[in-house]
Amino acid sequence: MALVPYEESAEMGLQKFHKPLATFSANHTIQIRQDWRQLGVAAVVWDAAVVLATYLEMGAVELRGRSAVELGAGTGLVGIVAALLGAQVTITDRKVALEFLKSNVEANLPLHVQPRAVVKELTWGQDLGSFSPGEFDLILGADIIYLEETFADLLQTLVHLCGSQSVILLACRIRYERDSNFLAMLERQFTVSKVHYDPEKDVHVYKAQKRSQREGL
Numbered sequence: 001m002a003l004v005p006y007e008e009s010a011e012m013g014l015q016k017f018h019k020p021l022a023t024f025s026a027n028h029t030i031q032i033r034q035d036w037r038q039l040g041v042a043a044v045v046w047d048a049a050v051v052l053a054t055y056l057e058m059g060a061v062e063l064r065g066r067s068a069v070e071l072g073a074g075t076g077l078v079g080i081v082a083a084l085l086g087a088q089v090t091i092t093d094r095k096v097a098l099e100f101l102k103s104n105v106e107a108n109l110p111l112h113v114q115p116r117a118v119v120k121e122l123t124w125g126q127d128l129g130s131f132s133p134g135e136f137d138l139i140l141g142a143d144i145i146y147l148e149e150t151f152a153d154l155l156q157t158l159v160h161l162c163g164s165q166s167v168i169l170l171a172c173r174i175r176y177e178r179d180s181n182f183l184a185m186l187e188r189q190f191t192v193s194k195v196h197y198d199p200e201k202d203v204h205v206y207k208a209q210k211r212s213q214r215e216g217l
Contacts, residue, residue, distance in 0.1 A: 030108050032075045033100070048143035049074070051203040052171035053081040055196050056140075061167065063087040066137040069161060071122065071154075072144040073097075076104045082140065083109055083117040090136070092122035125153030134163025142171045148178045155185055158208075162190075168208040173201075 056063065056078070064086030070079035071092055079091035083105075093101050102119040109117055121127055139161050144154065158168060168190065174180060186192055186208055196205035 030077065030080060032077055033104055033107070046074070046143040047198075047201040048171040048173060048203045049077045051196070051198045051201055052140065052142045052169060052205060053078050054198075055169070055171070055205050056081055056085060060195065061138065061169065063138070067135065068138040068140060069131075069136045070140045070142075071124070071157065072141060073101055074142075076101050076108075076119075078140050078142050079117060080105060080108050082138075083113055087116065087138065089117045091117060091119050094123050095121050122157070124150060124157040128157065128160045131161060133160055134166060136161055136163075137166055139166060139168040141169070143173070145170065145172045145179050145182045146175070148181075151178075151182050151185060154182075155189070158186070159189060159210075162210050164210055164212070166209065169195075169205060170208070171203055171205045173203050 055061075063082055066087050067090075068079075068082050068087040069090045069092060070076070070082070073079050073091045073093045074097065076091050079089045083089045091101060091105060098119055098121055105117050105119055106114065120130070122131070139158060145151075162168065172179060183192060183206065186206075189211060190208035191211055192206055192208045194204055195207045197203070
C-alpha cells in the first residue's frame with residue numbers, strides 16, 4: 001500500500017504545517033506530531049519526506065537487515081518508514097530537535113520494532129567522531145538541501161558516513177540555483193543520478209555513491 005496522506009485537504013500555503021498531526025497510511029498508520037510554533041521547519045512534514053518515504057515503500061531499495069541513517073530527520077517520517085521496512089536506523093538531527101523527534105519515533109513504531117531505531121544527535125560537520133567512517137549502508141535525507149551555509153558541512157558529513165558500497169538517497173525540490181550548486185558539489189566526490197520524480201509534488205530523488213579512486217584520476 002502506498003504511503004499517502006490519510007486525509008487530503010485543500011489547505012494552501014503554510015497552513016497545513018500548523019496542524020498538530022500529519023497522518024499517513026502505509027503498512028501501518030503513521031501519525032506525525034507537528035510543532036511549527038516551537039521548532040519551525042524542523043517539526044513539520046515536508047513533501048520531500050513523503051516522497052522519499054513512498055520511494056522506500058515501493059521497494060526500490062532493499063532495507064531488511066541494512067544499516068541506515070537519516071540526516072536532518074525533523075519529524076522522523078523517513079526513518080520511521082525505513083525501520084518499519086526492516087532497516088536498522090539511526091535517526092539524527094540537532095540537539096534542540098531530539099526530544100520532539102524521539103516522541104514521534106516512539107509513538108509510531110511497535111514495541112518489537114523500536115530496538116531497530118536509535119535517535120542520535122548529529123550536527124553536520126561537528127559530531128562526526130560519534131560515527132564510524134563508512135558506518136552505514138544507506139544514508140537518507142529529505143529536504144536537507146536549502147541553506148547554502150550548511151553545504152560544506154553536509155558534504156563533509158556524507159563523505160564521512162559513506163563507505164565504498166554505501167548508497168545516498170536525497171529527496172529535494174530544486175527551488176533555487178544554490179540547490180543545483182549543491183548537486184554539482186556532490187558530483188565532485190560521488191556518482192549522482194536521478195532515480196525518481198514526483199510531478200505532483202515537484203520533488204526529485206537522487207541516488208549517490210562514492211566515486212572510486214580510479215574514477216577520480
